[in-house]
Amino acid sequence: xxxxxxxxxxxxxxxxxxxxxxxxxxxxxxxxxxxxxxxxxxxxxxxxxxxxxxxxxxxxxxxxxxxxxxxxxxxxxxxxxxxxxxxxxxxxxxxxxxxxxxxxxxxxxxxxxxxxxxxxxxxxxxxxxxxxxxxxxxxxxxxxxxxxxxxxxxxxxxxxxxxxxxxxxxxxxxxxxxxxxxxxxxxxxxxxxxxxxxxxxxxxxxxxxxxxxxxxxxxxxxxxxxxxxxxxxxxxxxxxxxxxxxxxxxxxxxxxxxxxxxxxxxxxxxxxxxxxxxxxxxxxxxxxxxxxxxxxxxxxxxxxxxxxxxxxxxxxxx
Numbered sequence: 001x002x003x004x005x006x007x008x009x010x011x012x013x014x015x016x017x018x019x020x021x022x023x024x025x026x027x028x029x030x031x032x033x034x035x036x037x038x039x040x041x042x043x044x045x046x047x048x049x050x051x052x053x054x055x056x057x058x059x060x061x062x063x064x065x066x067x068x069x070x071x072x073x074x075x076x077x078x079x080x081x082x083x084x085x086x087x088x089x090x091x092x093x094x095x096x097x098x099x100x101x102x103x104x105x106x107x108x109x110x111x112x113x114x115x116x117x118x119x120x121x122x123x124x125x126x127x128x129x130x131x132x133x134x135x136x137x138x139x140x141x142x143x144x145x146x147x148x149x150x151x152x153x154x155x156x157x158x159x160x161x162x163x164x165x166x167x168x169x170x171x172x173x174x175x176x177x178x179x180x181x182x183x184x185x186x187x188x189x190x191x192x193x194x195x196x197x198x199x200x201x202x203x204x205x206x207x208x209x210x211x212x213x214x215x216x217x218x219x220x221x222x223x224x225x226x227x228x229x230x231x232x233x234x235x236x237x238x239x240x241x242x243x244x245x246x247x248x249x250x251x252x253x254x255x256x257x258x259x260x261x262x263x264x265x266x267x268x269x270x271x272x273x274x275x276x277x278x279x280x281x282x283x284x285x286x287x288x289x290x291x292x293x294x295x296x297x298x299x300x301x302x303x304x305x306x307x308x309x310x311x312x313x314x315x316x317x318x
Contacts, residue, residue: 013224017217033057036076044068045106045277048098050075058092058168060155061111066100074099080165087132087139089169091118102162109250110144110160113153114168124170131158134165147248159250249287252277260288260297260317267311275307 035057037050049063057079064075075098083093091114098105114129127146132139144158160166248258252274257263263284267275278284282302289298297317304310 014217014221017213017220032078034076034078036074038072038074039070040072042066042070042073045280047281048073048075048100050077052077054079057094058114059094059096059110059112059166062096062108063110064098064100064108064163065106066104067106068104070100072099083167084165085134085137085139087167087169089122089124089171091168091170094166094168096163096166098163105162107250107252108160108163110158110166111147111155112158112168113155114170115153116149117152119154119170122170123172125173126154128171128173129154129156130169130171131156132167132169133160133162134167135162139167157248247291249284249291259292260294260314263288264311264314264317267307267314270307272307 033054033056035050035052035054037048039048042048044067045065047063047065049061052060052062057077059077062075062077066073076096078095080093080095083090087093110131112131114126116126118124119126119129126149129144129146131142131144133142134140142158142160144156146154147157148155248256249263250256251266251270253266253270255266257266285298285301288301289295297314300313300317301310304313
């Protein structure tokens, strides 16, 4: 192949790549981010778990338990660009649906993450991050708490009584101002604000997408011009689900425990049906082994067939 032919092919490939990148950029902001999971023959009290690896979706795990057998159980989570009803300090809105009716759902657990960059940019308190559910055209705040954090994200866990639209919001800490002597401190609540963080985030992602695309084209152009014989091997790192063993365990009764002492106390007042439920799901032994790192006690729980036997076996164990 002559030098002219090499340059001709390089220019053609360069223009073709530019056209493809432009088309991709036009459709990038309209990309749908959705995750779903379907399970056949779901048994009563069996967990239906959706693990989400999409970095754009804040929910990373949604798990529900049905009180009835389901021939085919489906659950899906979709990020929506606009919340169906206005809410202050919005970070992200999502729509969660399932083929299982709310009336048949016993429990719903959600693990979600919020970028630290979003909190710091808006001066939000990480402990005041909230999750809301749209119910009867009203945003209802549901119970959630911080469970973990890394360099980029804070991770939260929440329990909901049903599925619908959800909204993740932030909130600033109240400001305490000095008051005259003899009077009580005055707590000023920060003014409510509505953010367009999602638009900014989309623009940033689009810029990154374009820069990466142009960089890729330039690299290919250089390779063709120098008639490289070896093709670079591009390894794609698979995103493995980050498993964050929690130090907290939510029991079927609604009680949350964090150590062996609280487990022993909970067992004394636990119904036999609840004990059988946890025994079949093996969630207590898994939590003891992985969540609080007590494999020797997990073995005791695994070998105990009744609640009374387990309570006796745990006597003297701290």
